[in-house]
Amino acid sequence: MSPMMARKRVGILISGRGSNMMALVEAARASDYPAEIVTVISNRPDAAGLAWAASQGLATVAIDHKTFSSREDFESELDRTLIAAGVELVCCAGFMRLMTPGFVERWQGRMLNIHPSLLPSFKGLDTHAQTLAAGVKIAGCTVHFVVPEMDSGPIIAQAAVPVADDDTADTLAARILAAEHKLYPHALHLIASGAARLDGHRVSGGNSVNQAAALFSPRC
């Protein structure tokens, strides 16, 4: 990052343990990382990730969705909180609330999500079980821009992860999660630095490494 370039202000949305949030926070500790984490917001006040973020001295906010009478009211508060923190980019990291098209459109092109499959395969819940049931040999994870349709936005970056014959949903999830922790900071770096850009329904740029590399599974 050039010394002249301001770091993008990022808000992270979580609902649970927050291991991807932790990976983003760790990455953003580097002085040359093009983004800073300015707030961590959880819809669950008891989320383990929220306590961890607070312990790191980060600004944290709990917005308990159960205390709002409608999804729109909850999202208005979320929107207000993001704007008050001066957030420019939102990273969803295990944020388990469906969002209304209105909220998504307000942040479209500025909101990222991570999903534990090679999208567009295996959208939605129980992703790892879906992956095993399909018998694919290569699984993975995807960071994408959020659009109103679930797990469907323009893809920013993907990582491929082999599936083992004896995998359970848990063992596969653990292998993919390790890749998620590398992929999300990389994808945020691409967007925050401007190296990759939204170009219609696709993201272009940022594809300059590993272009010739392929992962074979089974090995050959």
Ligand code: GRF
């Ligand atoms: C991750 O597998 C992510 O891909 C999915 O939810 C999980 C969140 O895990 N969207 P964590 O809270 O980041 O540990």
